[in-house]
Amino acid sequence: MSVIYVLLAISIIVAVFFFIAFIISVKSGQYDDAYTPSVRMLFEDELVHEKETPVKNKQQDKIQLNKQR
Amino acid sequence: MDRPSCYHCGDDCTKTRIDFDDRVFCCNGCKTVYEIFSNNDLSYYYDLESSAGATPNAIEGKYDFLDNESIVGRLTEFNDGNMEIVNLYIPHIHCSSCIWVLENLNKLHPAIKSSQVDFPKKSVRITYNTIDFSLKQLVLLLGHIGYEPNISLEDYDNKKKPVDRSLLYKLGVAGFAFGNVMFLSFPDYFDLSTSDVSGGEFWLNRYEPIFRWLMFAFSLPVVFYAGRDYFISGYKGLRSGLLNIDVPIALGILVLFVRSTLEIIFDWGPGFFDSLTGLVFFLLLGKFFQQKTYSFLSFERDYKSYFPIAVTRINAKGAEETTQVHDIKKGDRLLIRNEELIPVDGILINGKARIDYSFVSGESEPVRKESGDKIFAGGKQLNGLIEMEALKKVSQSYLTQLWSNSVFRKDTSSTFQTLTDRIGKRFTIAVLSIAIVASAYWLYTDPSRAMNVFTAVLIIACPCAIALAAPFTLGNMLRIFGRRKFYLKDIRTIEQLAQIDTAIFDKTGTITTSLKSVATYEGMPLTPEEESLLKNTIRASNHPLSRTLYDLLNEQNIITLDEYEEHLGQGVEGSMGDDHMKVGSADFVGEQQIEESTNTAVHISSNNVYKGKFIFHNEYREGLSEVFKTMSETLQLAILSGDNDGEKGRLEQLVPKLTPLYFHQKPEEKLEFIKALQQQDKNVMMVGDGLNDAGALAQSNVGIAISENVNVFSPACDAILDASKFQQLYAYILASKQAMNIIKLSFGLSLAYNLIGLYFAVTGQLSPVIAAILMPLSSISVVAFTTVMTNLMNRKLT
Numbered sequence: 001m002s003v004i005y006v007l008l009a010i011s012i013i014v015a016v017f018f019f020i021a022f023i024i025s026v027k028s029g030q031y032d033d034a035y036t037p038s039v040r041m042l043f044e045d046e047l048v049h050e051k052e053t054p055v056k057n058k059q060q061d062k063i064q065l066n067k068q069r
Numbered sequence: 070m071d072r073p074s075c076y077h078c079g080d081d082c083t084k085t086r087i088d089f090d091d092r093v094f095c096c097n098g099c100k101t102v103y104e105i106f107s108n109n110d111l112s113y114y115y116d117l118e119s120s121a122g123a124t125p126n127a128i129e130g131k132y133d134f135l136d137n138e139s140i141v142g143r144l145t146e147f148n149d150g151n152m153e154i155v156n157l158y159i160p161h162i163h164c165s166s167c168i169w170v171l172e173n174l175n176k177l178h179p180a181i182k183s184s185q186v187d188f189p190k191k192s193v194r195i196t197y198n199t200i201d202f203s204l205k206q207l208v209l210l211l212g213h214i215g216y217e218p219n220i221s222l223e224d225y226d227n228k229k230k231p232v233d234r235s236l237l238y239k240l241g242v243a244g245f246a247f248g249n250v251m252f253l254s255f256p257d258y259f260d261l262s263t264s265d266v267s268g269g270e271f272w273l274n275r276y277e278p279i280f281r282w283l284m285f286a287f288s289l290p291v292v293f294y295a296g297r298d299y300f301i302s303g304y305k306g307l308r309s310g311l312l313n314i315d316v317p318i319a320l321g322i323l324v325l326f327v328r329s330t331l332e333i334i335f336d337w338g339p340g341f342f343d344s345l346t347g348l349v350f351f352l353l354l355g356k357f358f359q360q361k362t363y364s365f366l367s368f369e370r371d372y373k374s375y376f377p378i379a380v381t382r383i384n385a386k387g388a389e390e391t392t393q394v395h396d397i398k399k400g401d402r403l404l405i406r407n408e409e410l411i412p413v414d415g416i417l418i419n420g421k422a423r424i425d426y427s428f429v430s431g432e433s434e435p436v437r438k439e440s441g442d443k444i445f446a447g448g449k450q451l452n453g454l455i456e457m458e459a460l461k462k463v464s465q466s467y468l469t470q471l472w473s474n475s476v477f478r479k480d481t482s483s484t485f486q487t488l489t490d491r492i493g494k495r496f497t498i499a500v501l502s503i504a505i506v507a508s509a510y511w512l513y514t515d516p517s518r519a520m521n522v523f524t525a526v527l528i529i530a531c532p533c534a535i536a537l538a539a540p541f542t543l544g545n546m547l548r549i550f551g552r553r554k555f556y557l558k559d560i561r562t563i564e565q566l567a568q569i570d571t572a573i574f575d576k577t578g579t580i581t582t583s584l585k586s587v588a589t590y591e592g593m594p595l596t597p598e599e600e601s602l603l604k605n606t607i608r609a610s611n612h613p614l615s616r617t618l619y620d621l622l623n624e625q626n627i628i629t630l631d632e633y634e635e636h637l638g639q640g641v642e643g644s645m646g647d648d649h650m651k652v653g654s655a656d657f658v659g660e661q662q663i664e665e666s667t668n669t670a671v672h673i674s675s676n677n678v679y680k681g682k683f684i685f686h687n688e689y690r691e692g693l694s695e696v697f698k699t700m701s702e703t704l705q706l707a708i709l710s711g712d713n714d715g716e717k718g719r720l721e722q723l724v725p726k727l728t729p730l731y732f733h734q735k736p737e738e739k740l741e742f743i744k745a746l747q748q749q750d751k752n753v754m755m756v757g758d759g760l761n762d763a764g765a766l767a768q769s770n771v772g773i774a775i776s777e778n779v780n781v782f783s784p785a786c787d788a789i790l791d792a793s794k795f796q797q798l799y800a801y802i803l804a805s806k807q808a809m810n811i812i813k814l815s816f817g818l819s820l821a822y823n824l825i826g827l828y829f830a831v832t833g834q835l836s837p838v839i840a841a842i843l844m845p846l847s848s849i850s851v852v853a854f855t856t857v858m859t860n861l862m863n864r865k866l867t
Contacts, residue, residue, distance in 0.1 A: 015245065019242075035189050
């Protein structure tokens with residue numbers, strides 16, 4: 001009947017794994033700003049469309065801007 | 070009529086209109102930002118939110134101090150020679166367009182590696198290459214696109230405050246343990262009073278000790294880490310002779326833990342580890358909920374967030390150099406440009422000064438100073454360039470000295486006793502006496518159960534639901550107020566607001582608005598031609614008074630003047646055909662007999678004949694007299710103004726009769742006034758707006774700062790009220806009182822649960838499963854009750 005030890009060990013290991021994941025996510029600051037990522041998430045899709053414009057053009061524009069200053 | 074509004078910032082473009090690229094702009098600044106964005110593939114900015122931008126201000130020269138290596142070193146977070154990371158506070162951040170454009174700064178300059186916006190804090194963290202780029206260039210770039218960062222002395226002084234995440238960790242630990250202990254308790258729940266002998270499930274009974282010791286292991290971090298604060302606070306309370314609510318909570322946790330541990334050691338039973346971890350988890354949840362912070366607002370600001378980091382000093386050789394404000398010594402010669410702040414007390418040496426002291430004294434009228442006059446720190450120069458000699462160091466100036474007053478160091482939080490704590494005192498005494506009486510009874514009848522009953526009473530009476538009532542009610546109120554633009558520092562402020570019996574108001578900026586003013590004309594009537602010429606003369610002037618007057622005058626056709634000249638600090642003159650008009654100060658228009666007037670006036674002369682003057686009045690906030698009238702029914706009111714008494718007559722008509730009005734009040738006098746009232750056992754609310762009210766705001770029981778724009782500076786206070794919600798102030802006070810009633814009702818609710826639990830405890834029948842059901846049930850019903858009640862109240866507030 002020592003399978004109960006295995007089951008308990010597995011359940012605790014899984015629980016501790018998630019607990020550690022939680023601690024790491026708090027430590028890295030994921031919970032400090034819970035708002036911006038929700039907005040940022042929506043940008044990514046739009047950005048892909050933006051990138052369809054030729055890259056060369058973009059760089060020329062940048063140089064132009066630098067000259068202005 | 071549909072007015073054209075600026076494509077970039079959304080302002081009205083009727084006065085000046087620039088058409089560019091099929092779009093309308095209100096000024097060249099906005100047009101330039103549009104050009105920068107569209108040239109750099111950033112026009113998606115306008116698709117996200119329409120007219121989200123801000124007009125860029127002229128900032129050339131303002132950030133010269135960022136050339137100074139040591140200042141840059143203090144401001145940046147990380148610096149390794151060719152890479153720098155800086156965290157900038159940008160007040161204008163307000164929508165998704167802002168996030169998008171600031172996170173795509175790398176498109177504007179290749180040296181910017183990455184940028185990340187923290188929207189609630191309104192800050193952006195930028196990583197950039199320093200090889201051909203610098204912080205100054207970065208700040209200027211941000212300024213050019215209308216996102217000028219706010220860099221103040223405060224950024225320079227405090228290095229990054231460490232973020233306190235301990236509550237999140239504790240909540241995580243308690244939740245983790247709670248879940249696992251519940252899970253491990255299941256064998257006991259389903260297999261209550263069986264054992265090997267009575268024929269229960271063999272495997273559950275066989276392995277019972279493992280389950281129990283595992284629960285014990287899980288409860289250790291909960292008691293000694295997550296619940297630590299309750300022991301500390303309870304101990305502190307006892308030591309200072311106060312029975313706060315944390316005393317019975319700490320007692321409950323301790324008894325739960327000790328009894329459960331003894332039970333499993335001697336195999337008496339399964340213990341109450343599930344109730345123990347659940348209790349701590351719910352309590353921490355309450356703490357977490359009440360911790361609503363407005364991270365973009367600061368309630369602790371002092372003069373440092375208002376002062377610049379550096380000023381221009383003229384060194385011995387006569388050359389200009391940038392110097393840090395803290396390095397200014399007595400005798401230094403400083404150069405103050407237009408719109409710059411005077412950092413120290415000093416003597417004016419050169420130039421004509423017109424200084425706006427509204428932030429220091431509340432005086433709305435700028436003061437004229439000649440060379441040799443003394444000028445004070447905190448004033449803003451409004452009239453071109455001046456040179457001054459410093460007389461003191463920054464920290465010793467008249468204004469900054471206010472902060473050395475003891476009110477700014479006193480921790481008021483320890484002196485105020487919350488409703489929960491007052492209840493907690495009686496509660497503890499009652500619970501302890503019930504426990505003692507019950508165990509005395511059992512000692513007499515059945516001594517073996519006396520200890521059981523004593524601990525059971527302490528366990529079941531642990532005031533979890535009482536401790537949750539205030540955090541959830543007030544936490545909810547905090548959010549409701551926040552949505553209505555009334556931002557409170559913490560939940561304690563609501564309790565104090567509910568007890569207010571005296572309300573003191575500042576005048577300038579608090580009950581008057583800086584956005585509007587009214588002017589009345591005195592003198593000879595103007596002919597239509599003169600009116601037209603007057604309007605067209607001041608049209609070109611950018612002086613605030615001209616802009617106000619322009620908006621007040623009737624619409625006139627726009628005519629091109631033959632001649633126009635602006636005399637800085639004096640007035641403007643314009644001529645059209647044979648007509649000539651002068652608008653400005655009395656001297657300027659040639660009016661000799663100047664009457665002493667306490668109000669601001671603009672004088673007018675036509676063809677060198679004095680015509681009359683426009684007198685400007687403070688415009689009081691809409692609904693002021695109604696607000697005062699309703700408030701005076703239950704509160705004592707007074708007005709403390711730093712200004713002169715020129716408005717006394719008008720004010721007396723607006724406010725209820727016999728409202729005390731005090732004028733010429735210095736910042737310290739305001740503070741003393743509040744203190745004197747408090748010594749008469751009054752609970753004083755101070756409503757103010759500027760640095761001059763800072764002392765009074767700190768001294769009062771509740772200090773409320775009124776702000777036209779909550780992102781801009783407001784002094785240290787307990788609450789910030791958006792000016793547009795001024796009329797609601799009294800409704801908010803009443804709502805706080807109602808919130809306190811909700812808390813009292815939920816105390817009743819939780820006491821009912823406690824009585825049921827006490828019945829089981831006193832009769833010696835408390836089993837773990839009853840405790841495990843009763844405790845969460847009482848907590849959840851109190852939370853549900855307070856949430857429903859506060860939301861009902863939310864609907865009533867308009």
